Amino acid sequence: MEFFEVLKQRRSVRAYERKPIEEEKLQQILEAINSAPSAGNLQAYEVVLVRDRERIRQLARASHDQTFIEDAPVVLVFVANPLRNSSTYGRRGEHLYCMQDATIACTVAHLAATALGLSSCWIGAFDDEAVAKIVGAEPPLQPAAILPIAYPAEHPAPRSRRPLEDLIHEERLRRVR
Ligand SMILES: Cc1cc2nc3c(=O)[nH]c(=O)nc-3n(C[C@H](O)[C@H](O)[C@H](O)COP(=O)(O)O)c2cc1C
Structure with a gap:
């Protein structure tokens, strides 16, 4: 899929087919994650690949009972790892970059x-x-x-966004609410 088409098609999907994901597709997602940028290329995060049904149920429970997670055949957990970047970047690495690294990786996977x-x-x-x-x-x-990653069992409509003129500020911030 072309990049801008991917952005257009992407949704948060909360109903899943109970169908396995092909290994090749999963592998492509994992390779995509590994291509993500990170501060100093230190990749200060870990990704836990969860397929065990009971562990996935536990994750759904720990996510304040978001039970739709239980239907996903695969769940990735992105974990910030400051051990990998604190000696290079100190507190900024520990408190900011490792969390940014992990969330960029999650964005790429999504x-x-x-x-x-x-x-x-x-x-x-x-x-x-x-x-x-x-x-x-x-x-x-x-x-x-x-x-959670799965084949979709719903096709939600796009959600609205802020008008660009509200979100984008020329040169400096104005009108922040
Ligand atoms: C940091 C973050 C946390 C989120 N947490 C949840 C969550 O716990 N449960 C959930 O169902 N959706 C969660 N979402 C998804 C958002 O609700 C969703 O991205 C937003 O409503 C826009 O919808 P869209 O992704 O379909 O465009 C989260 C998204 C982000 C970026």
Whole structure:
């Protein structure tokens, strides 16, 4: 799919077919993740690939019972890893870049899934400690985002966005609400 078509087609999809994802497609998503930019190319994040049904159920529960997650055959958990960048970037690496690295990677996965005819939904509402425990992330590692990936069982209409003149500010910020 052409890039701007991917942006146009992408949605947060919250109803999934209980159908497996082809290994080649999953591999393409994982390679896409690995191509994402990161501060100093340090890739200060880890990706946990979850396929175990019980672990996926636990992740859904830890995401404040967002039960649609349970139907996804694959769930990716993006974990910020400051161990990889703090010696280079200090506090900025620990507090900002590793979280940015992890969320850029999740964005790439979300778009790659769309390009392959799959669907996904960014999950940010979860109990940090519960998710960390489920995927074995010990401090200072911190879960940043969860991405269930599946074939879609719904085709939501696009959601509205702010008008560009409200969002984009020429030269400096004005009218911020
Ligand atoms: C940081 C972040 C956190 C989000 N958390 C959730 C979530 O926990 N559950 C959910 O269903 N959607 C979540 N979403 C998806 C948004 O609700 C969705 O992107 C937004 O409503 C726009 O819809 P669209 O993605 O279909 O354009 C999250 C998105 C982002 C970027």
